[in-house]
Amino acid sequence: NAGVTQTPKFQVLKTGQSMTLQCAQDMNHEYMSWYRQDPGMGLRLIHYSVGAGITDQGEVPNGYNVSRSTTEDFPLRLLSAAPSQTSVYFCASSYSPYRGSTGELFFGEGSRLTVL
């Protein structure tokens, strides 16, 4: 009954360091996405994928890379962390995206990242 699993739950980085936030889902969902949540800004889409091998940018993609080699996994890479990337990151997935909608979204528990 895992659903969407994110690791790590907490991470502290120094400016300029790189890291990967992991996301895995066991529901055979086609659609996966990454959001960041910041006080006063709400949730904003970073990148998303509608299937293995297909990714696209969301609202705030700069400074982040993604890839989707399998249906289950959708890692988010920070190549050179900046203090502005301090945030809570959420991975989400849904069964079947259709034009104009994601379908019902299921979220992970979040990864809290602090960049010093």
Added chain:
Amino acid sequence: KQEVTQIPAALSVPEGENLVLNCSFTDSAIYNLQWFRQDPGKGLTSLLLIQSSQREQTSGRLNASLDKSSGRSTLYIAASQPGDSATYLCAVPGGSQGNLIFGKGTKLSVKP
């Protein structure tokens, strides 16, 4: 550009009250609307997904309504309990595939 607004930002009620949370959106051409619950330090839990062809969706003590023409949705919580205390967010598709536009949420506190 689609914008989603939730009013009020915070709400405190005594246990047992029925209450309504509001969500409004600027572009009525949506396929669906979702309501989520977020507990402190946790992820979002989907409560209800209401399709554009539906006017209502119910789950237990929760009832969501959707009026596309007026750009509004309401989440009705019956007989509120302290365990209902959380932040409630609504979200609609943003137009391009994959983008959900979220409101900033209503923080609900139910006092025993």
